[in-house]
Amino acid sequence: MAAADTLGYQVNHLARGLISSQSGLVAIIAAEIETPFRAALLSSLAQKLQTAGKTPVLIATENSDESVRNALRQATSYRTEAAIILSGMPDTALTEMCLRHGMRLVLINRDDAQPGTLQIRLNDHAAGKVAFNTLMRTGCKRPALVSSNAGTPSLVSRIEGFEDAAKDHGTEVFKMIRGETSYDTGLQIGTDLFAQDVRPDGVFCVTDLLACGLMDAARCRFSLNVPNDVAVIGYDNIPQSGWESYDLTTFSQPIDEINEAAINWLSSPPDVATENEIIELEAPLIWRGTIRKAATT
Amino acid sequence: MAAADTLGYQVNHLARGLISSQSGLVAIIAAEIETPFRAALLSSLAQKLQTAGKTPVLIATENSDESVRNALRQATSYRTEAAIILSGMPDTALTEMCLRHGMRLVLINRDDAQPGTLQIRLNDHAAGKVAFNTLMRTGCKRPALVSSNAGTPSLVSRIEGFEDAAKDHGTEVFKMIRGETSYDTGLQIGTDLFAQDVRPDGVFCVTDLLACGLMDAARCRFSLNVPNDVAVIGYDNIPQSGWESYDLTTFSQPIDEINEAAINWLSSPPDVATENEIIELEAPLIWRGTIRKAATT
DNA sequence: CTGAAAGCGCTTACAG
């Protein structure tokens, strides 16, 4: 051992992976990793994977299913033990190929059912409802809903939750859905939204990035006061929503819980789960300054 | 080939790497990847690596040299072809071991000399000077300099450049260096800085994150106007500095150039470079709204 | 030009 140490010997994981079919490699497949929420999720995930003794392989994709397919092929060629997919959806044929290779799949924030995989998702429908009810409880009369048209299952659920709550309440919702999920589309939507004769006085942005853009439009371009003229609720709890310029009330994605659930499942024996498994977590509302004080808590 | 395709055959890169010593794997070793600048660099790097036919292995470290050392060991055990290091410094012994393994090393934004490596850095000293001169040219009388005490070579160079320019100009600089490189320390430094009897009227923050925090302290806590009461210059050009609430004048790190330089060097034959090579790039100043209009352009 | 053999560095099962 001493000799090995002085010679700088290290086990060759490539060779070990070849024989034992335990490569120690886990693929993280994600798009838009430069985005605040994704970056935070990725950072936490990479660290937890390492402390669990795995080595993360990072595969950046575009937002298309096609590029996720290629990513998955790249992963299997390295006999990755598992893939954690944060964006896009592989088709069933590819999923099956992964399973045949002994590779395990976890899908985060994706509702589509895939046999043999673990799905981790948040209760987005409930969050949409909470968003609506919170706006109403704090005195809003003209609620609005803004989203990108990325059409991700989680975004769609948030929208539906908000609309269902509005229907129950008998209130009409002004809806503006456009562009990609970014600060810039938030800014543009805000610019159009607040240029109207009758302005909404409370808006749920399906994402913090959209909310930040919308708030900047409200304040810099229309000199509106948040929350007095418009209340705003976001979703994700990115670092910027805690910055004093925004101080945004938002839903907090439980990043650590998500990643721990993923890693626990990967560490458990694979034969237990032949069906697909679903773990649903809650995203609690973080009360900050973009909402008026509620009459009732 | 048709049969291979229907059976879903794929070359096993582990086996190929074992025999050909071309694993196709490149390690990215980085700390604080959830931070806006790092996330942007990482995203671009991962994508460029993939289109160059390499597969990135992500190794998240803490900011210590010790954890970079462990990361490098993990990388060598997978016979990574190269490592791109964005944080911390491996010691010479480890660098030599990497080179002996046929692994190539590129160090980004690190000034420390290491034989056999490629160093990519920015002309931070010049940027520090530009920052000072720009503040003075736009009418500042009491310049201040704020930094974290991370002590990274690039931060130190920015500080020295600013101070050297001040010395040439015969002007005293108020300096506040504290904490880690984050929004929160920017906020705290700003809070203390603007509570003084004589306030600075122009400050160079060595990082955009610090600048955002400082601006929020100035505006939310002291109702100061930027740039009329205080001008602010940052460094990095993170996405948030382009947001309307900040509209921060800052130095733009040429992320694409940095990554292309790294990948070009990795693609060139290794025997050419036995000495360490240094590539120095410029970070141009992006003029936005946190600086008064200059009398002379 | 085609085809079989050797070997990369491991781990696992088996023989001594």
Added chain:
DNA sequence: CTGAAAGCGCTTACAG
């Protein structure tokens, strides 16, 4: 309990 052999899936050099 120790030690040698077989084999993981490739690539490269060599024989036919």
